[in-house]
Amino acid sequence: MIVKKYLVTDIKEAFEKIRGELGKDAVILSTRKVKKGGFLGIGAKTYLEVTAAVEEKKTPQTEEKGQIYKLQEILSKTKQPQQSTEDLTELKRMMLELKSMVASQRANEPQWVQDLRKALEKQDVDEEITEKVIEYAKVKYQELDFGNENTRLILSEMFLPFMNTSIPEMKGKVLFVGPTGVGKTTTLAKLAAKLKLNDHKRVGIITLDTYRIAAVDQLKTYAMLLDVPIRVAYTPKEAKLEVEALSDYDVILIDSAGRSQKNELHMTEIKAMAEVVDPDLVFLIIGMQYRAEDVREIADRFSIVSPTHVVLSKMDETSSYGHFVNVPTFLNVPIAYVTNGQRVPDDIMEANSRELAVLLAREVLKNARSGK
Structure with missing residues (x-):
């Protein structure tokens, strides 16, 4: 044969x-x-x-x-x-x-492998990443003792190759995009406060989110408290004019309307607006409460605006941290910030690969110990 x-x-x-x-x-x-x-x-x-x-x-x-x-x-x-x-x-x-x-x-695998797979699934780690981590663990360590605290360090080191974080220099035009309800406006306000109060930059704000009156009012309130100018644009042509009006500012933060990745018209609108604004940075805001399959779809559809960085929002609303490794893998762009609450400007932190790896490893170890 x-x-x-x-x-x-x-x-x-x-x-x-x-x-x-x-x-x-x-x-x-x-x-x-x-x-x-x-x-x-x-x-x-x-x-x-x-x-x-x-x-x-x-x-x-x-x-x-x-x-x-x-x-x-x-x-x-x-x-x-x-x-x-x-x-x-x-x-x-x-x-x-x-x-x-x-x-x-899989039913015949050692118990520690079954527990590790369940723990990674519990953290909503993408299936392909899960299998890579397990195969590496089998070859490198043969077995993992989840009762040993050192295993957390071992796990965090295994997650690092899938991590990608980078804090960009905030200058020029920065566009914020993402699905509805992920916290774009609040995230923008947090970064505006940081840039103005901590970095002493001249900041301007433009909102394209004219679909929600509350969003405009919210940004106007933040702008007044921070003493920064805010402009409202209803059309791509107006957006271009407002960008030109604020061109002498160090940073222009541009808030877009939330758009469903499932709506073709919405995607076309956000692409057209991005082409007119021609941003230097594009922050895609993704809520950590989404499932991995939803995040993969969001990453795929919003790729039409070429995100340069990701902000993971609402970490305080979930105990699943798998998106720390999922998102850089799906999008091939780094995580810049993670938000963990509504307070402006406090509840936002710069993303650090090792810190995120440790957070994910801690939860995986906790789940593996429980066997659930």
Whole structure:
């Protein structure tokens, strides 16, 4: 029997390569997703590793065994558009069987691995990052003792490769974007106070959030207390004029309206406004109460405005800190600040990779000890 492995981007490419090299009688023995490239797995691309085999004697296969699928049968289906439903059903069956295999393998893992996986899931750490951390732990330490306080340091060191933090120099035009209700306006006010009172910079504020009267009034109140100018723009043209009017200020903080990442029109509007404003920095505000899958979607949709930094908000409203590693991985941009309350300007802190890694490790260790 000839057995070969193929690294491909999708199952269609695998079919073509296998048929070309092994012939139409080849069978697929197994498939699995693998990561290649990047640094410590960061930035790596996902591929499909397909193992196929064929008997050296060209005798036809007459039956299927276990996880073996007849390539010839699947290929014959892909040639017939009217059988697309059957193709989809077959692929779904394959995926269900593969998931069953994975679940079976995990059930036989050592208890410490099962506890670590549950703890990472509890912290809403992305599944791919979870598996990388577990594989590294298996190779490097063979076993982790969750009763030992030193394990917190070990965990924090394992999280560091997935961390990315950076505090930018606040100058020029800074645009704040994000979904509704994540605290953009409050975050802007906190940074305005820091820049004015601590850094002694000349600060101007522009609000584009004319959809919410309360947001405009809130910013006007902060601006009055800080003694900084505030302008209101209702259209992209007005936004451009207001930016020009404040051009001699050190920093112009620009508040945008909250936009749902699921609404195509909203995304188009925020992109158009960003193009007119032409910001030097773009802060994407993401609430830490969101689930990992929501954060991935937000990161993907708001990429149209090219965020330069992320602010994680509302840390005080959750005990899941997985987004410390999720967000830099999803967006490939650093976390600049984390907010943990409503007080202006107190409840905001500069992001530090080691500090965030320790916070996440503390919660993971707590969850692992409880086994929940």
